[in-house]
Amino acid sequence: MAEDRKPKDAPVAGGTKKAGILNRFDNPWLNWKFLTGAGILGVLFFLIFLGYQLWDTNLALSARAPLNLPPVGFTNWRGQEGVPEHPLGTENSGRDMLAMLIVGTPRTIIVGVIAATVGMLVGILLGFMAGFLGGLFDDVIRLAVDITITIPSLLVLIVIQSVLGRVDLVAMALLISLFTWATPTRYIRAQVLSMRESGYVQMARLSGVPVRDIMFKEIMPNLLPYLAASYIGNMAGAIVTAIGLEVLGFGPQRIPSLGVAIFFSVEAAALVRNMWWWWGFPTVILAIVFIALLLINLGLDEIANPRLRKAN
DSSP states (O other): OOOOOOOSEEEETTEEEETTOOSSOOOTTOOHHHHHHHHHHHHHHHHHHHHHHHSOGGGGSTTSSOTTOOOTTOBOTTOOBOOTTSTTOBOTTSOBHHHHHHHHHHHHHHHHHHHHHHHHHHHHHHHHIIIIIOHHHHHHHHHHHHHHHHSOHHHHHHHHHHHHOSOOHHHHHHHHTTTTSHHHHHHHHHHHHHHTTSHHHHHHHHTTOOHHHIIIIIIGGGGHHHHHHHHHHHHHHHHHHHHHHHHTTOSOTTSOOHHHHHHHHHHTTTTTTTOHHHHHHHHHHHHHHHHHHHHHHHHHHHHHOGGGOOOO
16 A cells, blocks of 8 residues: 655645745745835935045036036037036036036935924824823824825925925925824824734733833834835835925025026026026936835835735
């Protein structure tokens, strides 16, 4: 009588695998969208670091370079050709475009980082209070969130900045953060409401664990992927708002940034004068940043929600 034997190979989607051995890493953080977006941002920051080491960033100031030079390999409307000393060209005020990108890109991103960080910290505090404590806390916080979300933030920020006058990057980021807390607060509240009735939370409450420890030591670690995805989305929204304010002329115009470069190009009619490099390069960098943040956000969504993961 033949002995029963376990099959050495078991069929799986896309092929076979040996028993007990996976044919792929079972780590949700090894998500191609997340890794691609993080890689794009990593390469961008590395190039900025190299730029600070190898290029004269003082050329980002006005009157430091010849006016209206095109990038290398192109000619402007006057027939002038680009020169290697200014490979991406110059603009109307004698600023080197490469230096402006090196200096302006991190300053644009840091506005989003500050605004998103402040908004996330406030959102975590209020979201946990509303979702876990409930009662009057929940009613008041939910009402404040609903009111804040319905307010046209860009219009209000334009009015505020027109009253305050010119502000620096940090002040502009803090003003933007007045509207970045509402979305994470609503998101965190919904997650906490669904988790506070789970078994381990109920066991902690019966064991006499303080409410603060339950919220921030028991529940919060399980929300880290959700918090990271919300943070990245908030960061992208804050950058869009900052760019909108700067393009409209309400940003700190003395400090080089991508939005300020686009503002000056619009003010000087760069489109009409066919100076495409003036607004084109900042727009490309912004597109790269937003694509990277989108990929990171999508990847974090899949990490946090197993239902969104696609089987390979």
